[in-house]
Amino acid sequence: MAKHKTPLLDELEKGPWPSFVSDIKREAESRAKNEKGVEYQIPVDVCDDLLGVLELSFTDGETHWKHGGIVGVFGYGGGVIGRYCDQPEMFPGVAHFHTVRVNQPSGLYYSTEFLNKLCDLWEFRGSGMTNMHGSTGDIVWLGTTTPQLEEIFYELTHNLDTDLGGSGSNLRTPACCLGMSRCEYSCIDAQDLCNDLTHEFQDFLHRPAFPYKFKFKMDGCPNGCVASIARSDLSFIGLWKDNIRINQEAVKAYIGGEIPPNGGAHAGRDWGKFDIQKEIINLCPTKCMWMEGDTLKINDKECNHCMHCINAMPRALRIGEDTGCAMLLGAKAPILDGAQMGTLVVPFIKCESPYTEIKDLIEKLFEFWMEEGKNRERVGETMKRIGLYKILQVLEVEVDARVVQEPRTNPYIFWKEEEVTGGWDRKIEDYRSRHKM
Amino acid sequence: MAFISSGYDPKQPMKDRITDIGPKDYKEFLPPVIKKNYGKWLYHEILEPGVLMHKAESGDEVYTVRVGSPRLMGVQTIREICEIADKHCGGHVRWTTRNNVEFMVDSKDKVAPLKEDLLSRKHTAGSYKFPIGGTGAGMTNIIHTQGWVHCHTAATDASGTVKAVMDDLFDEFTHMRLPAQLRVSMACCVNMCGAVHCSDIGFVGYHRKPPIIDHKILDQICEVPLAVAACPTAAIRPTKVDLPDGTKVNSVAIKNERCMFCGNCYTMCPALPLSDGQGGDGLIIMVGGKVSNRISNPKFSKVVVDFVPNEPPRWPTLVKKVRQIVDAYSKGAHKYERLGEWAERIGWERFFEVCDLEFTWHLIDDFRDPAYETWRQTTNFKF
Numbered sequence: 001m002a003k004h005k006t007p008l009l010d011e012l013e014k015g016p017w018p019s020f021v022s023d024i025k026r027e028a029e030s031r032a033k034n035e036k037g038v039e040y041q042i043p044v045d046v047c048d049d050l051l052g053v054l055e056l057s058f059t060d061g062e063t064h065w066k067h068g069g070i071v072g073v074f075g076y077g078g079g080v081i082g083r084y085c086d087q088p089e090m091f092p093g094v095a096h097f098h099t100v101r102v103n104q105p106s107g108l109y110y111s112t113e114f115l116n117k118l119c120d121l122w123e124f125r126g127s128g129m130t131n132m133h134g135s136t137g138d139i140v141w142l143g144t145t146t147p148q149l150e151e152i153f154y155e156l157t158h159n160l161d162t163d164l165g166g167s168g169s170n171l172r173t174p175a176c177c178l179g180m181s182r183c184e185y186s187c188i189d190a191q192d193l194c195n196d197l198t199h200e201f202q203d204f205l206h207r208p209a210f211p212y213k214f215k216f217k218m219d220g221c222p223n224g225c226v227a228s229i230a231r232s233d234l235s236f237i238g239l240w241k242d243n244i245r246i247n248q249e250a251v252k253a254y255i256g257g258e259i260p261p262n263g264g265a266h267a268g269r270d271w272g273k274f275d276i277q278k279e280i281i282n283l284c285p286t287k288c289m290w291m292e293g294d295t296l297k298i299n300d301k302e303c304n305h306c307m308h309c310i311n312a313m314p315r316a317l318r319i320g321e322d323t324g325c326a327m328l329l330g331a332k333a334p335i336l337d338g339a340q341m342g343t344l345v346v347p348f349i350k351c352e353s354p355y356t357e358i359k360d361l362i363e364k365l366f367e368f369w370m371e372e373g374k375n376r377e378r379v380g381e382t383m384k385r386i387g388l389y390k391i392l393q394v395l396e397v398e399v400d401a402r403v404v405q406e407p408r409t410n411p412y413i414f415w416k417e418e419e420v421t422g423g424w425d426r427k428i429e430d431y432r433s434r435h436k437m
Numbered sequence: 438m439a440f441i442s443s444g445y446d447p448k449q450p451m452k453d454r455i456t457d458i459g460p461k462d463y464k465e466f467l468p469p470v471i472k473k474n475y476g477k478w479l480y481h482e483i484l485e486p487g488v489l490m491h492k493a494e495s496g497d498e499v500y501t502v503r504v505g506s507p508r509l510m511g512v513q514t515i516r517e518i519c520e521i522a523d524k525h526c527g528g529h530v531r532w533t534t535r536n537n538v539e540f541m542v543d544s545k546d547k548v549a550p551l552k553e554d555l556l557s558r559k560h561t562a563g564s565y566k567f568p569i570g571g572t573g574a575g576m577t578n579i580i581h582t583q584g585w586v587h588c589h590t591a592a593t594d595a596s597g598t599v600k601a602v603m604d605d606l607f608d609e610f611t612h613m614r615l616p617a618q619l620r621v622s623m624a625c626c627v628n629m630c631g632a633v634h635c636s637d638i639g640f641v642g643y644h645r646k647p648p649i650i651d652h653k654i655l656d657q658i659c660e661v662p663l664a665v666a667a668c669p670t671a672a673i674r675p676t677k678v679d680l681p682d683g684t685k686v687n688s689v690a691i692k693n694e695r696c697m698f699c700g701n702c703y704t705m706c707p708a709l710p711l712s713d714g715q716g717g718d719g720l721i722i723m724v725g726g727k728v729s730n731r732i733s734n735p736k737f738s739k740v741v742v743d744f745v746p747n748e749p750p751r752w753p754t755l756v757k758k759v760r761q762i763v764d765a766y767s768k769g770a771h772k773y774e775r776l777g778e779w780a781e782r783i784g785w786e787r788f789f790e791v792c793d794l795e796f797t798w799h800l801i802d803d804f805r806d807p808a809y810e811t812w813r814q815t816t817n818f819k820f
Contacts, residue, residue: 015604115519
């Protein structure tokens with residue numbers, strides 16, 4: 001028997017899409033029955049009260065969660081977000097309902113053995129409700145009480161060999177696409193880079209030292225499945241510099257209709273016979289492809305590696321072999337001064353373990369930003385405030401036309417004195433000797 | 438319920454303490470066929486909606502069955518996922534960056550029993566637990582935030598709006614009949630956790646009333662200068678206020694007409710709540726963003742519906758407007774064309790017409806310098 005009546009939420013149990021309401025109810029029922037005899041460390045009816053407070057929000061159209069307080073584990077300045085209900089008398093089970101962020105394994109692969117252990121711990125010491133996964137990538141555990149935090153951390157580190165993720169003005173938990181593990185497009189080992197940088201910069205992840213949050217994300221190719229170009233302060237996107245590898249027999253098979261284009265992605269509608277001229281060559285943004293008889297030609301020097309032809313004919317075309325990544329700085333969502341896309345600061349860098357060159361760049365960036373960034377200013381905003389060129393100087397990277405979309409449209413150049421013949425120190429007497437007042 | 442210690446001793450927090458060990462090594466979790474062919478994949482095919490086959494140089498094949506999830510899930514559901522993975526997939530499973538779950542098997546004959554098992558599992562109230570789909574030129578899972586289930590700044594619910602929209606667009610998840618992939622995202626306030634600002638379609642919770650000032654407690658729980666500094670439009674200034682009981686307190690005053698309802702002041706000061714269930718809060722709809730570099734550059738989403746009211750539990754106006762946009766896109770776009778590319782090709786003036794959406798003055802950007810870039814400086818427009 002449900003603790004609270006939830007007529008509005010019950011409407012969301014209808015329809016085909018997996019119902020989160022059914023899922024919370026399932027957890028509530030499981031806790032009430034407790035068939036395995038778990039010694040729950042937080043209220044047994046926590047999920048019932050979660051449904052109750054959510055129903056109240058559905059009724060009055062306002063959230064009932066208060067600002068987080070400062071809670072956490074000893075020595076860390078992140079990983080736990082305090083959360084309290086503003087109707088604790090009505091819903092005592094969720095009066096204290098803190099979030100725990102657990103650092104996810106790169107690429108989000110799991111063994112069931114590990115997942116079951118995570119479930120055991122969270123059922124025992126928390127609400128049992130999770131987000132798989134949070135927007136930044138963490139395993140997010142919704143709802144526990146303050147006395148459980150150190151216990152959870154102890155068990156995570158001692159028994160599960162795993163750590164908390166980031167929150168606040170920290171390095172946030174880095175995230176990547178699945179990379180080379182199961183994708184033929186990946187130009188870099190995104191999982192290894194993600195895992196390596198997470199370990200390398202652990203201190204920043206757990207102890208707030210930055211003006212504001214800082215996110216790393218790694219995309220194996222320009223398709224951008226982890227949205228690094230839009231969502232990370234420092235984005236790594238895999239690229240190749242040499243030629244796309246062509247299998248001409250497979251090209252013929254695509255033209256002949258033996259292989260469906262785009263890996264079969266358009267199979268649900270009759271789009272007509274595959275037309276390589278219309279679907280590949282004419283859509284190429286740099287127009288660097290053409291047919292010579294039944295042979296596909298690519299002027300690779302003009303290719304901007306947009307991925308369209310490779311996506312559309314994956315059996316005929318493969319990424320090149322001289323691979324690395326581009327680095328883009330400063331993406332963020334609109335708060336406060338509008339959204340920013342990552343800006344290209346390093347067009348190409350080799351991306352191989354132990355990633356020494358990349359780490360050197362990151363250290364220069366962090367040192368600069370911790371010094372120059374204002375409180376609650378994302379690095380992309382710092383970059384906008386002081387200018388791209390200064391960031392490139394900080395990173396000590398070569399200036400290259402690739403870093404701009406187009407050159408400036410105004411002539412207001414801040415020349416440096418040493419760049420100008422004769423310097424800036426001039427005498428008015430000399431000037432007056434040539435020009436009378 | 439007796440307190441059970443893990444072994445942690447609060448009197449000696451540093452005793453046996455393990456810190457800074459990072460995440461578990463991902464390599465331990467890779468299924469054998471993935472581990473063996475790591476970095477050696479040749480190509481992939483989508484055999485049917487939700488089923489992928491990746492071919493390795495070695496000749497090995499891995500078959501992936503992708504299912505949707507509500508993201509918000511209890512450990513009972515995760516255990517059920519484990520049970521399925523144990524039964525069919527040698528004890529391995531993965532999640533995608535868009536909150537889908539992927540079950541992988543190493544031969545084709547294992548696909549049909551896995552699919553059958555997944556589709557047979559439903560919640561007692563009727564919804565699928567593991568709907569198969571989310572691949573190719575179709576819609577995949579909606580990225581979303583916490584909403585009223587867990588967030589203090591939410592202007593709407595996340596899981597509820599997503600459930601309502603996904604129910605309506607369910608057939609686009611289980612089919613691949615759109616011109617290109619359709620990436621939909623949801624955020625419960627303008628902080629936009631998730632890439633709503635770069636999605637084909639995004640809907641965002643939104644406040645429309647300035648903060649209510651809790652003069653009585655403001656100075657006790659907030660730093661007035663921080664609250665003042667938090668405002669991007671300088672609408673907040675420090676002031677002194679006489680309370681009804683005669684005491685004089687330090688507080689703030691707000692120039693309401695300058696407020697852009699971003700909620701940054703509330704983030705800095707809990708004495709400045711914005712939430713309003715009496716007609717203030719609702720959603721905006723944004724479209725045309727993308728993160729992929731394919732064919733055209735990544736793009737930001739643009740606001741095309743200035744306000745949709747909060748209508749729990751099923752948000753019918755939101756669902757209807759999203760459906761109008763998806764239908765018009767599906768009908769009008771070329772093969773491979775993303776929603777934003779289609780809108781740019783036909784022109785935004787035509788976009789509003791074919792989607793049957795009203796263009797109002799609220800959709801003309803007036804926020805700082807970048808606004809100018811969005812105004813038209815040409816006679817190249819359509820009637």
